[in-house]
Amino acid sequence: MTWIDMPANSPFGPDNLPLGVFRLGDEEPRVGAAIGDQVIDLAPVASAQMMDGAQWFARPSLNDFLALGRPTWQATREWLLDLVRNENDREVVEPHLIPQSAVTMQLPFEVADYVDFYASEQHATNLGRLFRPDSEPLLPNWKHLPVGYHGRSGTIVASGTDIVRPSGQRKAPDATVPSYGPSQRLDIEAELGYVVGTPSVLGKPIPVDAFEDHVYGVVVVNDWSARDLQAWEYVPLGPFLGKSFATSISPWVVSLEALAPAKVPLPAQDPPVLPYLAGESLVNYDITFEVYLNGELVSSPPYKDIYWSPAQMLAHLTVNGASVRTGDLYASGTVSGAQPDQRGSFIELTWGGREPLIVNGDKRTFLENGDQVTITAWATTNTGTRLGLGEVTGRILAG
Amino acid sequence: MTWIDMPANSPFGPDNLPLGVFRLGDEEPRVGAAIGDQVIDLAPVASAQMMDGAQWFARPSLNDFLALGRPTWQATREWLLDLVRNENDREVVEPHLIPQSAVTMQLPFEVADYVDFYASEQHATNLGRLFRPDSEPLLPNWKHLPVGYHGRSGTIVASGTDIVRPSGQRKAPDATVPSYGPSQRLDIEAELGYVVGTPSVLGKPIPVDAFEDHVYGVVVVNDWSARDLQAWEYVPLGPFLGKSFATSISPWVVSLEALAPAKVPLPAQDPPVLPYLAGESLVNYDITFEVYLNGELVSSPPYKDIYWSPAQMLAHLTVNGASVRTGDLYASGTVSGAQPDQRGSFIELTWGGREPLIVNGDKRTFLENGDQVTITAWATTNTGTRLGLGEVTGRILAG
Numbered sequence: 001m002t003w004i005d006m007p008a009n010s011p012f013g014p015d016n017l018p019l020g021v022f023r024l025g026d027e028e029p030r031v032g033a034a035i036g037d038q039v040i041d042l043a044p045v046a047s048a049q050m051m052d053g054a055q056w057f058a059r060p061s062l063n064d065f066l067a068l069g070r071p072t073w074q075a076t077r078e079w080l081l082d083l084v085r086n087e088n089d090r091e092v093v094e095p096h097l098i099p100q101s102a103v104t105m106q107l108p109f110e111v112a113d114y115v116d117f118y119a120s121e122q123h124a125t126n127l128g129r130l131f132r133p134d135s136e137p138l139l140p141n142w143k144h145l146p147v148g149y150h151g152r153s154g155t156i157v158a159s160g161t162d163i164v165r166p167s168g169q170r171k172a173p174d175a176t177v178p179s180y181g182p183s184q185r186l187d188i189e190a191e192l193g194y195v196v197g198t199p200s201v202l203g204k205p206i207p208v209d210a211f212e213d214h215v216y217g218v219v220v221v222n223d224w225s226a227r228d229l230q231a232w233e234y235v236p237l238g239p240f241l242g243k244s245f246a247t248s249i250s251p252w253v254v255s256l257e258a259l260a261p262a263k264v265p266l267p268a269q270d271p272p273v274l275p276y277l278a279g280e281s282l283v284n285y286d287i288t289f290e291v292y293l294n295g296e297l298v299s300s301p302p303y304k305d306i307y308w309s310p311a312q313m314l315a316h317l318t319v320n321g322a323s324v325r326t327g328d329l330y331a332s333g334t335v336s337g338a339q340p341d342q343r344g345s346f347i348e349l350t351w352g353g354r355e356p357l358i359v360n361g362d363k364r365t366f367l368e369n370g371d372q373v374t375i376t377a378w379a380t381t382n383t384g385t386r387l388g389l390g391e392v393t394g395r396i397l398a399g
Numbered sequence: 400m401t402w403i404d405m406p407a408n409s410p411f412g413p414d415n416l417p418l419g420v421f422r423l424g425d426e427e428p429r430v431g432a433a434i435g436d437q438v439i440d441l442a443p444v445a446s447a448q449m450m451d452g453a454q455w456f457a458r459p460s461l462n463d464f465l466a467l468g469r470p471t472w473q474a475t476r477e478w479l480l481d482l483v484r485n486e487n488d489r490e491v492v493e494p495h496l497i498p499q500s501a502v503t504m505q506l507p508f509e510v511a512d513y514v515d516f517y518a519s520e521q522h523a524t525n526l527g528r529l530f531r532p533d534s535e536p537l538l539p540n541w542k543h544l545p546v547g548y549h550g551r552s553g554t555i556v557a558s559g560t561d562i563v564r565p566s567g568q569r570k571a572p573d574a575t576v577p578s579y580g581p582s583q584r585l586d587i588e589a590e591l592g593y594v595v596g597t598p599s600v601l602g603k604p605i606p607v608d609a610f611e612d613h614v615y616g617v618v619v620v621n622d623w624s625a626r627d628l629q630a631w632e633y634v635p636l637g638p639f640l641g642k643s644f645a646t647s648i649s650p651w652v653v654s655l656e657a658l659a660p661a662k663v664p665l666p667a668q669d670p671p672v673l674p675y676l677a678g679e680s681l682v683n684y685d686i687t688f689e690v691y692l693n694g695e696l697v698s699s700p701p702y703k704d705i706y707w708s709p710a711q712m713l714a715h716l717t718v719n720g721a722s723v724r725t726g727d728l729y730a731s732g733t734v735s736g737a738q739p740d741q742r743g744s745f746i747e748l749t750w751g752g753r754e755p756l757i758v759n760g761d762k763r764t765f766l767e768n769g770d771q772v773t774i775t776a777w778a779t780t781n782t783g784t785r786l787g788l789g790e791v792t793g794r795i796l797a798g
Binding site: 202 | 511512514517527530531538539540543544546547548549550551552553554556563565566567568570576577578579582601602604625628631632633634635636637638639640641643644645670673674675715716718719720721722723724727796798
């Protein structure tokens with residue numbers, strides 16, 4: 001399929017070709033495509049081939065490319081597929097292949113608005129039980145709309161960025177007043193993030209069937225969470241400082257075209273949704289996350305069972321006329337499966353800290369300073385092959 | 400005080416000199432200062448005077464100027480004060496005075512992240528009574544931290560932008576399932592917004608006494624709200640579509656220097672706050688809003704009684720290490736006073752729609768199509784003079 005040498009089982013095979021922004025030494029950051037363990041430096045290749053798009057690849061973010069829209073994204077993908085398949089392109093491309101080990105990956109795009117949904121029924125049920133033990137875990141609105149809220153886009157960071165343990169207010173259940181200090185319940189959330197390319201117009205909702213007109217592709221998201229800060233602050237206006245200190249995203253944006261063979265039907269929704277959320281061909285993706293704590297696999301959350309389709313999330317997000325911009329990111333919320341080892345956060349994996357995990361021989365609940373969390377994701381295609389989304393990683397520093 | 404003719408009682412006297420971005424005909428939008436009913440076109444005046452900053456005024460937003468920091472903001476203010484006071488500058492400035500009636504004001508800055516607080520005790524109490532009639536109106540965390548959440552920065556619009564009535568899900572109290580349709584409880588929120596100029600570093604909280612190192616000034620905010628959408632969606636992750644369709648801000652950013660004579664001490668806080676929120680000289684501002692519905696004054700919310708200082712809001716927003724960026728906007732939340740005619744939203748003014756107002760002879764509860772809402776704000780200085788923040792206005796269009 002390609003003339004480029006690559007490791008067996010690479011996440012970035014010749015049908016994937018995700019885009020990201022890399023920095024090589026002191027050179028200006030620019031756009032590359034991942035293939036195997038290398039990066040194609042796209043700007044000089046495009047220039048050599050007199051591509052229209054050459055200028056968009058010499059930028060320090062994908063935003064200008066993302067603004068071009070699906071027809072251009074598809075044409076660019078076709079061009080990339082040709083480059084890696086066609087031995088005739090070897091002479092042009094080979095000088096611009098750079099080992100991934102030689103570059104530093106940057107945040108792939110400037111994030112405009114960031115919305116985080118809560119689309120996994122298992123996760124919402126688990127969190128309901130943990131945060132509100134005395135009431136029904138799933139609130140009355142949950143199956144009628146994809147619950148979501150706005151996060152902080154200015155603290156979305158590139159994979160590999162160290163995470164400083166946040167401090168803030170938390171109140172012990174038996175305390176009468178809150179205290180200040182470093183979070184003692186620092187956690188992760190394994191999520192899938194959707195990257196908006198084509199903007200919409202204020203006052204005009206995006207129909208549920210127009211998802212692919214707007215969304216370029218996906219990244220892996222780790223929405224770091226301080227559960228003790230969150231528990232004290234979140235009524236009535238929702239999570240704020242418990243989330244806003246950092247959200248990490250993976251460096252390579254995988255296009256919907258590359259993901260298309262991993263589409264699966266959306267599980268049945270009962271009760272039926274309102275018409276603006278109903279569609280003929282709503283899909284999920286068959287993606288499995290792997291969560292590693294200090295190199296040991298602790299969970300494998302399955303995305304395919306998630307309740308709300310990304311097309312429904314986008315339709316809901318804009319049903320009130322809110323517009324989207326190039327660079328908007330909306331994430332699924334934590335992905336948790338039915339099995340204990342499929343939960344996408346430590347608060348769920350350890351049931352509020354009461355049931356420690358054994359990791360590398362030690363009992364573990366929430367994150368400790370020095371811990372490294374890496375989340376990978378793999379899509380399984382309808383032919384049984386795997387396609388990787390890469391990884392998002394970060395290490396906890398003392399606050 | 401100035402050689403420039405201006406109307407009596409103008410909000411923009413010679414000590415105010417707020418900055419905004421104007422468009423004149425087909426020319427590129429650029430930065431101006433308001434004086435009386437005119438705009439000083441700053442770029443050519445600065446060029447004529449060989450000012451360093453000339454380049455920053457030829458931009459379509461204030462962001463590059465806002466990034467320069469307090470010493471430059473202060474030097475620029477001194478230069479502006481001289482221009483309007485010094486008859487010798489008349490020859491240079493007068494050719495670049497443009498009637499405000501001849502220009503269209505733009506969004507003054509590109510909004511990075513938008514946070515909305517909930518800092519008025521009277522408002523939080525009123526909303527608690529209306530949204531949660533069966534429990535204590537003020538939740539346990541409210542006096543320990545300034546409750547806030549992230550709003551949608553991409554739908555912050557310039558004053559004068561029409562507001563399309565949002566549609567979405569709402570559920571009547573006696574219904575078993577939600578329905579879809581245009582909001583029937585469309586409302587406003589009169590707020591003060593703080594504009595961040597100097598960014599901070601991820602992982603480093605901003606101390607409560609460093610407020611003036613980061614915040615350039617203020618705008619008037621109307622945080623349009625769809626109460627029926629909000630009531631159905633807001634548990635457990637907070638307001639989302641009930642707010643995200645539009646937030647309007649006033650065009651002129653008033654500097655903290657101009658506002659300084661309107662500083663008032665923060666009302667006493669009981670219980671005492673944690674040390675990271677405590678300061679020697681926490682202030683509020685003596686600002687009074689006026690809310691007009693179709694030209695009739697319906698409310699006069701007082702800002703000076705608000706519970707949380709803007710310095711506390713900023714310290715809290717960053718206590719977990721979240722960074723701020725140039726162009727961040729954080730707003731006070733609705734400002735409501737103790738008197739019925741001091742409430743900053745219609746849900747409060749009409750007590751959930753049950754006690755209509757009489758406006759221009761008609762009974763009114765929530766907003767109707769064609770309604771125009773204008774919010775003005777005036778600061779009262781320690782010498783008893785008034786200084787205006789200008790106005791934010793918008794008209795409701797059918798959805």
